[in-house]
Amino acid sequence: MTTLRTRLVAEERKAQIVKEAELLIRTNGFQGFSISALAEACGLTRAGVLHHVGSKDQLLIDVLEAKERETGEETSALIQAIGHPTAREVLDLLMRRNMERPEIMLLFTVLAAESLNPQHPAHDYFAERLQRGARRLAPLLGGDSQNAENAAIEILSYMDGLQLNWLRDGEIDLWARWSAFADRYFGSVG
Numbered sequence: 001m002t003t004l005r006t007r008l009v010a011e012e013r014k015a016q017i018v019k020e021a022e023l024l025i026r027t028n029g030f031q032g033f034s035i036s037a038l039a040e041a042c043g044l045t046r047a048g049v050l051h052h053v054g055s056k057d058q059l060l061i062d063v064l065e066a067k068e069r070e071t072g073e074e075t076s077a078l079i080q081a082i083g084h085p086t087a088r089e090v091l092d093l094l095m096r097r098n099m100e101r102p103e104i105m106l107l108f109t110v111l112a113a114e115s116l117n118p119q120h121p122a123h124d125y126f127a128e129r130l131q132r133g134a135r136r137l138a139p140l141l142g143g144d145s146q147n148a149e150n151a152a153i154e155i156l157s158y159m160d161g162l163q164l165n166w167l168r169d170g171e172i173d174l175w176a177r178w179s180a181f182a183d184r185y186f187g188s189v190g
Contacts, residue, residue: 014052014062017042022063026107030060030114030122057121064111064125067104071097087140088186091155095178098163105163112160130156155185 008016020041025033035056039046053059078093079085085093098105112129115122133156138148158181166174 010052013042013044017044017049017052018059018062018066021059022067022107025060025063025111026103029110030120035059060111060121061125064108064122067107068129071104085140087137087155088182090137090140091159091182092178095159095175099174102167106167109160109164109167 017038021033021038024038024041033056035046035049038059039049042049049059053062074097075090075094078097079090082089082093111122112126114120115126117123130153134149134152137152137156138145141148141151143151159178162172162174162177162181166172166177
């Protein structure tokens with residue numbers, strides 16, 4: 001039986017590959033992910049996939065960057081709709097968005113754990129991810145930049161840990177726990 005292949009321009013094909021890779025990685029983790037399975041899902045050969053992405057390691061970074069870019073665009077749009085939001089409003093928006101898309105939360109959680117190994121291709125990406133987030137959040141927290149970045153790291157670390165536990169135990173009321181923490185935190189600093 002011959003598989004019908006659809007011709008796509010290079011940019012569309014790469015987007016398709018990245019999207020299919022995200023689904024497979026989310027399901028199997030990066031360690032259980034194969035280019036062969038991805039090629040089959042995309043209706044391509046293994047060589048065809050690698051032509052568009054270079055390597056399995058580069059593909060992982062492409063997936064993470066695409067999701068981070070998508071999240072950044074959505075967050076920017078939400079922030080723009082509010083006007084001049086407070087840190088709490090931005091964080092509430094992020095938490096609500098994450099709750100609506102647990103599959104993305106799961107993708108990042110699985111990959112963050114796998115990438116603890118310094119040999120993992122996303123090790124550097126995740127080592128820098130918290131710092132990038134803290135630099136973006138710090139201006140909304142006020143105060144001197146070092147204290148604001150430290151506070152941002154604490155808040156983002158709490159969010160990551162809470163989300164991890166929610167993924168493990170769906171009985172946890174993620175919004176209630178986040179709200180209680182944010183009420184305590186922002187009540188004490190604001």
